[in-house]
Amino acid sequence: MSLWTKAQQLQGEALRQVQAVYGEHFPIEVRHFLAPWIESKIMSDVDPDNPQHEQYAASVVGALIQELESKAQALTNEEFFLTKIKLQGAAEMFRQRYSQNPLGLLRIIRHCLGTELKLVQQAENMSLGMSSNPAALLPDASGEILQQLDILRQRTQETSEDLRRMEQEQEAFALEYHELTKIQANLTHLQNQAPSQQRNDFEKQLRIKKEMSEHKLNVKLAELLQMRMALAEKHKETLMLIENLQARVLDDELIRWKREQQLAGNGVPFHSNLDSIQEWCEGLAEIIWLNRQQIKEAERLRAKFPIMQANNTDHVPALNTQITQLLSSLVTSTFIIERQPPQVMKTNTRFTAMVRLLVGGKLNVHMTPPQVTVSIISEQQANTLLKNDKMAKGEASGEILNNTGTMEYQKASRQLSVSFRNMQLRKIKRAEKKGTESVMDEKFSLLFQSKFSVGGGELVFQVWTLSLPVVVIVHGNQEPHAWATVTWDNAFAEPGRTPFVVPEKVPWSQVAETLSTKFRSATGRALTESNQRFLASKAFRNPNLQLPLVGPEAGNLMLTWSQFCKEPLPERNFTFWEWFYALMKLTREHLRAPWMDNTIVGFIGRKQTEDLLKQCLRGTFMLRFSDSELGGVTIAWVGDSSEVFMLQPFTSKDFAIRTLADRVSDLKHLIYLYPDIPKDQAFGKYYTPFTDSQTPTNGYVKPLLVTHVPGWSSGGGNLETGSYPPTPQGFYNPQSPEASMGRDTPSVHSATSETVHSSFYPSTQTGQPNEVSDSFQDFMSQVEELDNLEEFQMDLNTMGVMPPGMTHFKS
Structure with a gap:
């Protein structure tokens, strides 16, 4: 089934989008009557932006026009009379509009086919239950923008032809004016001669010629002034269209891309359309540059022939100013950070970033590759920069190593960018804190700056852009609060805010x-x-x-x-x-x-856990996150008499020794994962494989560490008989961290063979949260490195400090 046949079967909003993508630039009647030809002849591997494909595109456009005219001639029935006229008009329009721009038509056709394909695939996925996203059927901004760019290209081509005709008229006027001056010179010469019949006849002829020449000049002058006014008006309308489209691309599409990039910092899926935005910006840059050249040429022609109509204002200088401002806005706005630096940045740690100039290739900036420098500035400095559009020389809030790079042009992708791969923040200068503020509340930003010229040095641009807010830390234990600051900022930053207000x-x-x-x-x-x-x-x-x-x-x-x-x-x-x-x-x-x-419920309260488990068979268990221990997960299970027990929470340190699944496997009194799933069915695929046939390679037999709850999971007959031991009152934890919750559910310790590690710094789990200075944290990070080298281990069993039966080994 052809793509067009599938597209016609779409319904509702999807069908309306197919209709909307076609218009005067490419009538839907052409798509309908030439559907097989279009789908077979338009090669998908042709790049409309590659000049090397222009010859092929020209042959396709020529063949399309011929096919269209043949199809129109074949429509002889009266009912197709209007369609025939429409197809003939489309063929003529293609010939006039795209003979000199075949890649433009190819670009439009490929976009139309791409839109159809996307809508058909979305409809097919929805019918299979693969998509329920209503946003997938939103109107296609890309198609509308490409259509407007095509309209602007057509207007630019028209004004170029108008300018050429105006120049020809001005040259013709100059020639005619030169003839008039010759006639006037001859008349003056005759008047100095003696009167005669011959002189009088010749003078009469010259005066007739003079009148005719003056009349012709007056007509040409009126036409020339009218052409000037019409051209200026056309340029004025074109600039208005450019301004509106540029506002859409920069203020809507590019700002949306930046917002989605920021939300991606919180984990929101980011489907970047930056290449499409670059395509739009390059189209705008080309159109703006061509119109600017036309306006400058119009100024040159006016200066060459400075005649103005009475009571008429010369709009050309204002147009030149406006078009230059549009170009400046486009260039400065498209200097963007494609890959953001880390938003939680640790000192003396390598980090990367990448900046890109979306219009750099189109404006030939890469012919003299610009340098980009990076510095880190405070929130206050970012505010000053936005207000004054410049920074005091040498002003920064820190020192960054490897902070300069030269932009490189990738010909295949037409991207002008620079990737910083080895930057490192060595020093940071912080502001004074007020009240409850901490260093993890303070936001910085990386400032990327560059300077380059376009048009052979005619225009010089100083561009800069700010990264997303960055929180600087010097030690790993500052990371959680730093991520809180970043998460809140990424999620709730409002458009157009003062940096970095939330x-x-x-x-x-x-x-x-x-x-x-x-x-x-x-x-x-x-x-x-x-x-x-x-x-x-x-x-x-x-x-x-x-x-x-x-x-x-x-x-x-x-x-x-x-x-x-x-x-x-x-x-x-x-x-x-x-x-x-x-x-x-x-x-x-x-x-x-x-x-x-x-298999992990996780976020559930203690009381709700008890209420759910009391209704279940004994041995039913649930995994929930601890309320009292940071980064802890506990196992709750129901024993005899519907009594619910809570195992002391496991943390990352425990799972580094033995995984959760293996610990669940060790505890034989755990039978069903809530509500009634056999635990081996739920966790079996995560068990660590173990075979008794393992042979030592170093002369030692490797022990196996097993989780053990005294009184519950001794390796004896409880497992085989399915019976449960009495409630292990001796192993309740009367000082359980969760006892303060006001519950009387017993908390039970599990035991494993564990190692004791020396540590140079106090536990972060006790006492109130403190503000720790950067210098102390920096010192601790160095101690931590020594600590990792000097850790020692002691077997608690051999030292006699662990009661017998608390752990056992399988080997």
Whole structure:
């Protein structure tokens, strides 16, 4: 089935989009009557922007016109009379408009076919249940912009021809004026001669010629002045169209791309259309440059023949100023950061970035490749830069190594860009802090600057662009709060803001969406509505919060920045964000696969866990994130008499020793994953393979570490008989971290053979969050490197400090 046949079967908005993509530039009747020919002859590998393909494009356009005329002649029935006229008119229009620009027509046809194909594929995917995204059927901006560019190219070609005719008329006027001066000179000469009949006859002839010449000059002058006015008016209209289209490309499409790039920092999928935006900007640059050259030529012709009509204003100088401003705006706005530097930047750590000039190739900037320099500036300096459009020389807030690069032109992709691969922030100068501000609240930005000329040095541009906000840290334990600052800024920055102002409070629905997106990006699965409700109760410090997730009431609940990452949670020494970030990090590094398989419930309260498990068979268990331990996951299970137990939370350190799946496998009293899934079915594919036939290669037998809950999972008969031991009262944890929740659910310790590591710095889990100085953090990062080299291990069993039965080995 042909593409056009499939396109005709589309319905609703999709069919309307197919109709909208065709117009006067390429009538839909042509597509309909020449469908097989168009789909077979328009080669997909032809690049409309490659001049080397122009000869092929010219042959295609010529063949298309012939095919169109033949088809029109074949329509002899009266019912096709209007269609015949339409096809003949299209053939003539193609001949006039695209004979000198065949690649332009090819570009339009390929765009139309591409739009059809996209809409057909979307419809087919939706019919198969593969897509439910209504945004996929939004109007195609690319097609509209390409159509407007084609209209502007056509207008530019027309004004070029008008300018050429005006120059010819002006030259003809000059020749006629020269003839008139010769006649006048002859008359003057005759008047100095003695009167005679012959002189009188000759003088009479000259006066007739003079009158005719003066009349002709007056007519030509009127025509010339009219041509000047008409050309200026045409240029004025063209500039208005350029200005409107440029505003759409720069203020809508490019700003949207930048916003989507910023949201990608929070994990939102980023489908970059930067190459399309470059194509539009290059089209604008070419059109603006050609019109600017025409306006300058019109100025030259006027200066050569400075005659003005009375009471008429000369608009050409104003047009020249306007077109130059449009070019300047286009050039400065298209100096963009294609690959952003890291938004959480650690000192003395290598980082990368990439900047690109979208119109650099079209304006031949690469003929003298410009240099780009990078510096880091504060929020206040960024404000000053936006107000004054310049920075004081040498003013920066830090020192960056390898901060200069030369832009390079890639001929295949037509991209002028520079990639910084080895930058490093050596020093940072911070502002004074006020109130509860910390160094992780402070935002900086990387400033990229360059200077180059176009048009053989005629115009010189100084361009600059700012990166997304950057938070500078000197130690890894500053990372969570730094990411809170970045996440809030990326999600809630408003268009056109003063750098880098963000709202102090935002609707919870937006926060929930941000957290879900970030969690999905890190772990592979988004948060459910139930997860979001639990997070809301956590963030608002209200376990009984009844939260509407949809409707107008959902937007009324506002979460403040302080609640998000400043104020500790009740009876805890960490904030909501620190708790969430630690769980996201744990899941990403150790629990990604089980989380994606929905074997981890995770975000669920202790009481709700108990209520659910009490209704289940004994041995049913659930995995939930700990309320009390940063980055902890606990196993809750139901024992005899529907009593629910909670295992002391496991953290990243535990999973670095033995995985979650293997620990679940070790605990034989865990039988069903909630609600009733056999645990081997849920976790079996994640078990670490082990065979008794393993032979040592170094003379030693490698032990196997096994998780053990005293009183519950001894290796004896409980497993075989299916019986459960009495409630292990001796192993309750009366000082459980979660005891403060007001629950009487027993918390049970598990034990493994573990190693003891020396540590030079205090635990971050105790005490209230402190503001640690950069210098101390910098010192600690150096100590940490020594610490990794000097760690030592002690076997607790051999030292006699662990009770017998707490661990056992299989070998």
